Amino acid sequence: MAGHGERVVLTPVTGEGNLDLVDALAQLSFAVHGSLARIAAAHDLSMVQVRLLGILRDRRPTVSELARFLELDKSSVTGLVDRAAGRGLVRRVPAARDGRSVLVVITPAGRALVGRAVQAFDAAVAALAIDLSPTERHRLSVLASRVVVADARRRGIVLEGEPEGVGVEA
Amino acid sequence: MAGHGERVVLTPVTGEGNLDLVDALAQLSFAVHGSLARIAAAHDLSMVQVRLLGILRDRRPTVSELARFLELDKSSVTGLVDRAAGRGLVRRVPAARDGRSVLVVITPAGRALVGRAVQAFDAAVAALAIDLSPTERHRLSVLASRVVVADARRRGIVLEGEPEGVGVEA
DNA sequence: TATTGTTATACTCTATAACTATA
DNA sequence: TATAGTTATAGAGTATAACAATA
Numbered sequence: 312m313a314g315h316g317e318r319v320v321l322t323p324v325t326g327e328g329n330l331d332l333v334d335a336l337a338q339l340s341f342a343v344h345g346s347l348a349r350i351a352a353a354h355d356l357s358m359v360q361v362r363l364l365g366i367l368r369d370r371r372p373t374v375s376e377l378a379r380f381l382e383l384d385k386s387s388v389t390g391l392v393d394r395a396a397g398r399g400l401v402r403r404v405p406a407a408r409d410g411r412s413v414l415v416v417i418t419p420a421g422r423a424l425v426g427r428a429v430q431a432f433d434a435a436v437a438a439l440a441i442d443l444s445p446t447e448r449h450r451l452s453v454l455a456s457r458v459v460v461a462d463a464r465r466r467g468i469v470l471e472g473e474p475e476g477v478g479v480e481a
Numbered sequence: 482m483a484g485h486g487e488r489v490v491l492t493p494v495t496g497e498g499n500l501d502l503v504d505a506l507a508q509l510s511f512a513v514h515g516s517l518a519r520i521a522a523a524h525d526l527s528m529v530q531v532r533l534l535g536i537l538r539d540r541r542p543t544v545s546e547l548a549r550f551l552e553l554d555k556s557s558v559t560g561l562v563d564r565a566a567g568r569g570l571v572r573r574v575p576a577a578r579d580g581r582s583v584l585v586v587i588t589p590a591g592r593a594l595v596g597r598a599v600q601a602f603d604a605a606v607a608a609l610a611i612d613l614s615p616t617e618r619h620r621l622s623v624l625a626s627r628v629v630v631a632d633a634r635r636r637g638i639v640l641e642g643e644p645e646g647v648g649v650e651a
Numbered sequence: 652t653a654t655t656g657t658t659a660t661a662c663t664c665t666a667t668a669a670c671t672a673t674a
Numbered sequence: 675t676a677t678a679g680t681t682a683t684a685g686a687g688t689a690t691a692a693c694a695a696t697a
Contacts, residue, residue, distance in 0.1 A: 324633040328626075332618050333606045335625035340513035342632045343506055357663070374679060387665050389680055394663075411673045411678040436503045442631040447624055448502050454613065454621040455505035456498075461612045462512045463494040527686070544656060557688050559657060564686075581655040581696045 346435045354428045359383075360400075363391055364425035367401060367417035374413055400424060516605045524598045529553075530570075533561055534595035537571060537587035544583055570594060 324330070324338055344358075351361045359381065366372070366380055374392065378385040392415055395401045400421030406412035417425070440448055494500075494508055514528075521531045529551065536542065536550055544562065548555040562585055565571045570591030576582035587595070610618050 324629055329623055330626045330629065332610060332622040332625075333603050335622040335629060336509070336513050336606050336609065337517065337602070338629040339506070339625040340510040340517070342629055343510035344514050347507070347510075359664070375677085383664090384666055385679065386667080386681080390664070393680095406678095409674075409678080413679070432507070433503050436506050439506065439628055439632055440502060443624065443627060447627075450620060451624040451628075452502040452505040453499055454617055454624070455502075455509040456500045457613060457617075458609055458621075459494055459500065459505060459508040459512055462609055529687070545654085553687090554689055555656065556658080556690080560687070563657095576655095579655080579697075583656070 342439060343436060346439060347432055350431045350435055351428060354424060354431070356424070356428060359391060360395060361425060361428055363395060364400060364417060364421050365429065367415060368422065368425060371404075371414045371416050373406060374415065377415060395421070512609060513606060516609060517602055520601045520605055521598060524594060524601070526594070526598060529561060530565060531595060531598055533565060534570060534587060534591050535599065537585060538592065538595060541574070541584045541586050543576060543579075544585065547585060565591070 329335075330338060347361075348358050351358050354361075356364075362381060363377070366377065372380065374385055374388050377383075377392075378388045381388065381391075383391070392401060392403065396403065399418055401415055401417050404414040404416050406414050440451065443451065499505075500508060517531075518528050521528050524531075526534075532551060533547070536547065542550065544555055544558050547553075547562075548558045551558065551561075553561070562571060562573065566573065569588055571585055571587050574584040574586050576584050610621065613621065
């Protein structure tokens, strides 16, 4: 299947043969993404809310910084933070150094919720690879890391120039 | 990084070390998904519209079948098809056998557009793995296929029982 | 009665443009 | 003047509930 022209990228996997690299990576991405989205939903969160809370676990960024992290317009972040704050998951704190800025801070409730969600994420992703041997799992993580790190470098991830975090090593 | 407790799952990759399996797969998924979404947007499509058109490339399903394929409520599919039809990418055809059903059919314009998008998908995913050797690429596709196929089986993908497609092998 | 599809409604997510307040 | 953030507005995507038509 998907050997000579058919693209499986967009349709459900059905057979059991090997996919070519493009299909395999696309399908893997869908599987992981779908798994994470289901878990987020089970915690009454969207993926972007989980990302927001995940970032806030060890940072207290401004709205503008969040917009850069999340690659969203700042007006989108305003709404995102509004809804999270409405649920008591985050709160806004006026920034001391710049009267224009607002720091977004996670609340204990938000921290607890995202902690549970991330724990479930871990379990779900691990479950995806349950059929692989330890050696294969290691190989997969090495190869995936290579791809991810190369891509991050290519697309010029910043973060380095912004050390206002709270205990963010790396 | 991400060696003893820190979870990178939700934040941008920064270092260059090996991620553990969970982080590596999650990050890989984000990289692929982001790449695909950017390409879709460059073609004035959302990911779900690309999936819709991709399915329609070799099928002419009813709205209900589409809802199952896409794992959406049928009312969501109605809206999806409305918008695609409004752009001339698909059209509705009354089903001959069942007066209640509607077949969704891709138009030549829709086919051309999704063809271009999928071609760009291929190139983008291939580019992601450009730093791997041919051997490593092969290994990665084998491992990813294993994970994907096992997951598909686990979650009980159907498709088999629905051979009303148009030349869908597999 | 059950199924197919649409409509009405509501909420999240996203962007653009215009605005206020601060720098 | 430039930057930070919000508001107003609009549109895509999603779901639930109610409905009409058909089986």
